[in-house]
Amino acid sequence: xxxxxxxxxxxxxxxxxxxxxxxxxxxxxxxxxxxxxxxxxxxxxxxxxxxxxxxxxxxxxxxxxxxxxxxxxxxxxxxxxxxxxxxxxxxxxxxxxxxxxxxxxxxxxxxxxxxxxxxxxxxxxxxxxxxxxxxxxxxxxxxxxxxxxxxxxxxxxxxxxxxxxxxxxxxxxxxxxxxxxxxxxxxxxxxxxxxxxxxxxxxxxxxxxx
Amino acid sequence: xxxxxxxxxxxxxxxxxxxxxxxxxxxxxxxxxxxxxxxxxxxxxxxxxxxxxxxxxxxxxxxxxxxxxxxxxxxxxxxxxxxxxxxxxxxxxxxxxxxxxxxxxxxxxxxxxxxxxxxxxxxxxxxxxxxxxxxxxxxxxxxxxxxxxxxxxxxxxxxxxxxxxxxxxxxxxxxxxxxxxxxxxxxxxxxxxxxxxxxxxxxxxxxxxx
DNA sequence: GCCTGTGAAGCTATTCACAGCT
DNA sequence: AGCTGTGAATAGCTTCACAGGC
Numbered sequence: 001x002x003x004x005x006x007x008x009x010x011x012x013x014x015x016x017x018x019x020x021x022x023x024x025x026x027x028x029x030x031x032x033x034x035x036x037x038x039x040x041x042x043x044x045x046x047x048x049x050x051x052x053x054x055x056x057x058x059x060x061x062x063x064x065x066x067x068x069x070x071x072x073x074x075x076x077x078x079x080x081x082x083x084x085x086x087x088x089x090x091x092x093x094x095x096x097x098x099x100x101x102x103x104x105x106x107x108x109x110x111x112x113x114x115x116x117x118x119x120x121x122x123x124x125x126x127x128x129x130x131x132x133x134x135x136x137x138x139x140x141x142x143x144x145x146x147x148x149x150x151x152x153x154x155x156x157x158x159x160x161x162x163x164x165x166x167x168x169x170x171x172x173x174x175x176x177x178x179x180x181x182x183x184x185x186x187x188x189x190x191x192x193x194x195x196x197x198x199x200x201x202x203x204x205x206x207x208x209x210x
Numbered sequence: 211x212x213x214x215x216x217x218x219x220x221x222x223x224x225x226x227x228x229x230x231x232x233x234x235x236x237x238x239x240x241x242x243x244x245x246x247x248x249x250x251x252x253x254x255x256x257x258x259x260x261x262x263x264x265x266x267x268x269x270x271x272x273x274x275x276x277x278x279x280x281x282x283x284x285x286x287x288x289x290x291x292x293x294x295x296x297x298x299x300x301x302x303x304x305x306x307x308x309x310x311x312x313x314x315x316x317x318x319x320x321x322x323x324x325x326x327x328x329x330x331x332x333x334x335x336x337x338x339x340x341x342x343x344x345x346x347x348x349x350x351x352x353x354x355x356x357x358x359x360x361x362x363x364x365x366x367x368x369x370x371x372x373x374x375x376x377x378x379x380x381x382x383x384x385x386x387x388x389x390x391x392x393x394x395x396x397x398x399x400x401x402x403x404x405x406x407x408x409x410x411x412x413x414x415x416x417x418x419x420x
Numbered sequence: 421g422c423c424t425g426t427g428a429a430g431c432t433a434t435t436c437a438c439a440g441c442t
Numbered sequence: 443a444g445c446t447g448t449g450a451a452t453a454g455c456t457t458c459a460c461a462g463g464c
Contacts, residue, residue, distance in 0.1 A: 003454080003455085004406070004410075005454095005455075006455095007405075007406050007409050007410070008399075008402050008403075008406055011401070011402045011405040011406065012399070012402055015384060015401070015402075016386075029422090029423070029424090030423085030424075031423090036386060037386065038386050039456090040456075040457070041424095042456075042457055042458075042459095043455090043456065043457080045424065045425065045426085046425090046426085046455095046456080046457090048424095048425095049424095049425065049426075054424080054425080055423085055424060055425090056423080056424075056463090056464080057422075057423040057424045057425090057462085057463050057464055058422095058423070058424095058463085058464050059423090059464095060423075060424085061424095074405060074409055076408065076412060080408055080411075082404075082408070088303075088306075089302060089303040089306040089307070090303045090306070090307060092299060092303070093298075093299040093300045093302070093303035094400070096298075096299040096300075097299070097300060097400055098400070098401070098404070104408075105404060105405070105408055143411045143412075144404075144407055144408050144411050146404070166411075167411040167412075168407040168408060168410055168411025169407065170403055170404055170407045174225060176226075176246055176247065176248050183411075184407060184410035184411055184413075186403050186406055186407045186410075188398060188400075188403060189218075189221075189222070190304070190307060190308070190398075191221070191225070191308070192218050192221040192222055192225075193218075193380055193396050193398060194292075194308070194315060194354075194356070194380055195217075195221040195284060195315070196214070196217050196218055196221065196396055197354055197378040197379065197380045197394060197396045198286065198290055198292070198314075198315055198354050198378060199217050199284055200214075200217070200378055200394035200396075201290075201353045201354050201376075201377040201378025201393075201394055202286060202353070202377075203394075213432075213433080215432095215433075216433095239444090239445070239446090240445085240446075241445090249434090250434080250435070251446095252434075252435055252436075252437095253433090253434065253435080255446065255447065255448085256433095256434080256435090256447090256448085258446095258447095259446095259447065259448075264446080264447080265445085265446060265447090266441085266442080266445080266446075267440085267441050267442055267444075267445040267446045267447090268441085268442050268444090268445070268446095269445090270445070270446085271446095421464100422463105422464095423462105423463085423464080424461105424462085424463080424464100425460105425461090425462085425463105426459100426460090426461090427458105427459095427460095427461105428457105428458085428459090428460105429456105429457085429458070429459095430455100430456080430457075430458085431454100431455080431456075431457090432453100432454085432455075432456090433452100433453085433454075433455090434451105434452080434453075434454090435450105435451085435452070435453085436449105436450080436451070436452080437448100437449095437450085437451095438447105438448090438449095438450105439446105439447090439448090439449105440445105440446085440447085441444105441445080441446080441447105442443105442444095442445085442446105
């Protein structure tokens, strides 16, 4: 209970709920949330059971308090600072993608090997020197890093980040990261995803992935 | 057998094998490939069994012929054209990320709503007019599209692409795509991934995701 | 009636463990 | 000895199906 997949879906539910809330809805049935999320009513109910949230058979789930419950469950009690490692095309796109000031997760800085980028502010985010990574990460207590460097640099960068106290990595490099057991790595392998789509496009059946 | 996950791992194995091959290795044991891929020897053996590939107890698997076998299995018999929809920050980063001329999957064009981009060549890729999407996609027989548009535009774009013959979508927009059963959608939800990492960074245990 | 909450069943994916080979 | 190939066992996830409530 409360596995990797459930966390992903809770995050998804929260976003869908917020958009329904913005549309003026106040309650929602498991069935409707499921169809927004692309899964089944039974799964929605089970996921919500997992975080101990209850709805009413009459009105379904109260959207406002469900969002609150998911936030209590998912969000850190105190805002969590994040760093971005690698300010290439992908790094810059990620900075543009993630809202600057989000409630609980904020990208507080970036690092790049290119000295020309150091000291500059890219997409509203300051770039620090490559060598200062350990110092800044450990001093500011950063525990999550986004790795958007070339595959060749990724393992070394990961090791340095972990030594500085990082416990979670969102890794865009197609390279295995040599990290200890207690560090959570989420790999986003774009080449693999594209190859998967291309493969299944030539077959029947649909599917969804997180 | 030959599920979603297996395809992802085969794609990963192939890349790892190529890099081992480049290092001069000619054979590899399931155990070693597993440790590169971050999974277990039994799983590697089972995956390879799935594509009917055999190794020898003495030398393990022959890297060259294993790569070939995976290619035969994963790659389309004829090169597959792909289009990119959305030339914002993320779209441009993706163009930079995917090798221009890759053997079997080639991004043959892009589309964007912004008329200023139409006709220009961005990152070596020509941008076509938004309205011409259906025509060009169906005329060139494109079956796979990468969706890198804002969430608000994604569903409509997906519908148009599917009508033009697309059967596989790599979707970066955090929105559910209303596509028929036979279309394969692979969602890459960056916000969800980041929230997952942040969540697990505060717990023990590691994990890997495709 | 149609909803939620949930034990139980069903499925899928992974791992075990061992026969067979070299 | 250490490997592969694989049936059998296990673990994990999803769905079924129904009791209980409005």
